[in-house]
Each structure stands twice: as C-alpha cells, then as structure tokens.
Amino acid sequence: MFTGIIEAVGSITAIKHHAKDMTITVDSGDLDLSDVKLGDSISHNGVCLTVTRLEGNSYDVDISHETIKRSGFANIKNGFPVNLEKAMQVSSRFGGHIVSGHVDGVGEITSVTQVGSAIEYWIKAPDSLAKYIAEKGSISVDGISLTTNAIDGASFMLTIIPHTTSQTTMKHYQAGTLVNLEVDVVARYLERLLLGDKATNNHTEKESTMELLARSGFMG
Structure with a gap:
C-alpha cells in the first residue's frame, strides 16, 4: 500500500526482455534504500513492483506481461524517469490517499x-x-x-x-x-457494493453507476 507522496525520481538503467515479460534495473536516485530488502515493494510510476536484486543504490524488479499490457511500461527505454515510493509503514504519516499500486x-x-x-x-x-x-x-x-x-x-x-x-x-x-x-x-469498492447480489451473477448488461445509485436510494 502507498500514499502517492513521491519520495524520489529514479531512472531505468537496463532492460532485459524475456518471452513475454521483462526485468528492469533502476537507479534509485535520492531514494534511501538502507531499509529495503529483497522482496520489498516499491511503487514505480504508480506500479507496485517487487525488488529481486539489490546492490548499492541500484536494484532489479520483474514486470509481468499483465503489467506491461496495463501500464505505460510497454514504451519504456533506458534513461526513462520513474517516480519512486516505498511501501508505507503503519507508523507513516498519511499525506496523500490510498494507492494500491495496481494501475487501472x-x-x-x-x-x-x-x-x-x-x-x-x-x-x-x-x-x-x-x-x-x-x-x-x-x-x-x-x-x-x-x-x-x-x-x-x-x-x-x-x-x-x-x-x-x-x-x-x-x-x-x-x-x-x-x-x-x-x-x-x-469508488471501485462502492460500485461493487451497490451491485449487491448481482455481483455473483453473470449479466449480459450492467447497470450504469447512476442507475445503481438511484436504485440504492442515493438519488431522488
């Protein structure tokens, strides 16, 4: 989980393409990695990725085919700048809003x-x-x-x-x-909640958000 408050801007220094996914190497810039270990999550331009190699101020993360398809990582190149934020801690100040790191x-x-x-x-x-x-x-x-x-x-x-x-x-x-x-x-959870029992049914047509709100008594 993240807050959307950027800690540093890093840059991509290497890209290794695999069959359908890729591994990138990131220079963390001014991001403090002293408390980061293998397996930790870091947000890269809003995408939650897992650290798989760590050396000095450089680390690797793997990017799946699904993430490439859903995000702007399909167009990245060496030198590409990325907004970095480490996963929030329970004691962290909550300065932004709840950000999951799953790009829509x-x-x-x-x-x-x-x-x-x-x-x-x-x-x-x-x-x-x-x-x-x-x-x-x-x-x-x-x-x-x-x-x-x-x-x-x-x-x-x-x-x-x-x-x-x-x-x-x-x-x-x-x-x-x-x-x-x-x-x-x-907003996403609210829409799902308003679906009620219909969330478990297969419907060929979905109600619009306005229809859901009206049916649930939020609109006159």
Missing part, C-alpha cells in the same frame, strides 16, 4: 498550460474509467496522489504547484505523454 489504465496528457506559478494539465482517461473520476476527488497519476479540479467527460484537469512539478516526473510532461492512472479505490 493509461491516460494521455492533452494540454499543459502555465497559470501563474502553477501548471494546469488536462488528461484524457480511458472511457471505462470516467465514472470513477469525480471533481475534487483523488486520483493517482504515475503514482502521484493528486486532486481533480475539473471534469469534461473522460478528461480531467489538474492544477499542480511548482514543488510537485519539480520533485516528480511531471516536469517532463507535454501533450502526448502517456501516464499510468489509478482511480480512487473507494
């Missing part, structure tokens, strides 16, 4: 606009994720816990302060950049 889909930056000292980013999410994204709600973008400030269909807008931009991979974002998205886990 890949979004695309559609515009980057300077507004005062901040930067506005519009991101187009996959249509299937639109119902989970709410104005002023939480979303993880490349592992960063962020707040959506406007919604337009499956697109949403972020207003990012200079500190966040400078301390993460967001400083590299431009129109066309692909980013890993993880929606608020509460």
Whole structure:
C-alpha cells in the first residue's frame, strides 16, 4: 500500500526482455534504500513492483506481461524517469490517499498550460474509467496522489504547484505523454457494493453507476 507522496525520481538503467515479460534495473536516485530488502515493494510510476536484486543504490524488479499490457511500461527505454515510493509503514504519516499500486489504465496528457506559478494539465482517461473520476476527488497519476479540479467527460484537469512539478516526473510532461492512472479505490469498492447480489451473477448488461445509485436510494 502507498500514499502517492513521491519520495524520489529514479531512472531505468537496463532492460532485459524475456518471452513475454521483462526485468528492469533502476537507479534509485535520492531514494534511501538502507531499509529495503529483497522482496520489498516499491511503487514505480504508480506500479507496485517487487525488488529481486539489490546492490548499492541500484536494484532489479520483474514486470509481468499483465503489467506491461496495463501500464505505460510497454514504451519504456533506458534513461526513462520513474517516480519512486516505498511501501508505507503503519507508523507513516498519511499525506496523500490510498494507492494500491495496481494501475487501472493509461491516460494521455492533452494540454499543459502555465497559470501563474502553477501548471494546469488536462488528461484524457480511458472511457471505462470516467465514472470513477469525480471533481475534487483523488486520483493517482504515475503514482502521484493528486486532486481533480475539473471534469469534461473522460478528461480531467489538474492544477499542480511548482514543488510537485519539480520533485516528480511531471516536469517532463507535454501533450502526448502517456501516464499510468489509478482511480480512487473507494469508488471501485462502492460500485461493487451497490451491485449487491448481482455481483455473483453473470449479466449480459450492467447497470450504469447512476442507475445503481438511484436504485440504492442515493438519488431522488
């Protein structure tokens, strides 16, 4: 489990392709690895990966075919920057929101606009994720816990302060950049809960989120 508060930006220094998956080597940058051991989890651009080799400030992680298919790791190259966060401890300060490290889909930056000292980013999410994204709600973008400030269909807008931009991979974002998205886990569990008994049945048609809310008495 993670909080979406990025601890450091690392970089990929080697990529080994296997039949359908890959192993990457990561330079941890300023991330403190003194308390990291083999088998520990580290979030890489929002993807929870397990440390399989550890040497100095470098380590290896394996990336499965499923993760490659679901995330932006299909397009990585040597030198690719990655937002890093170690798995949270029970005693950790909870500064972001609950981030599982399981990417729901890949979004695309559609515009980057300077507004005062901040930067506005519009991101187009996959249509299937639109119902989970709410104005002023939480979303993880490349592992960063962020707040959506406007919604337009499956697109949403972020207003990012200079500190966040400078301390993460967001400083590299431009129109066309692909980013890993993880929606608020509460929204997913709420949808499943509202299904009730229907969650165990095979239906050819699914109720929309609005229909579920209305049927459950949340809408007049």
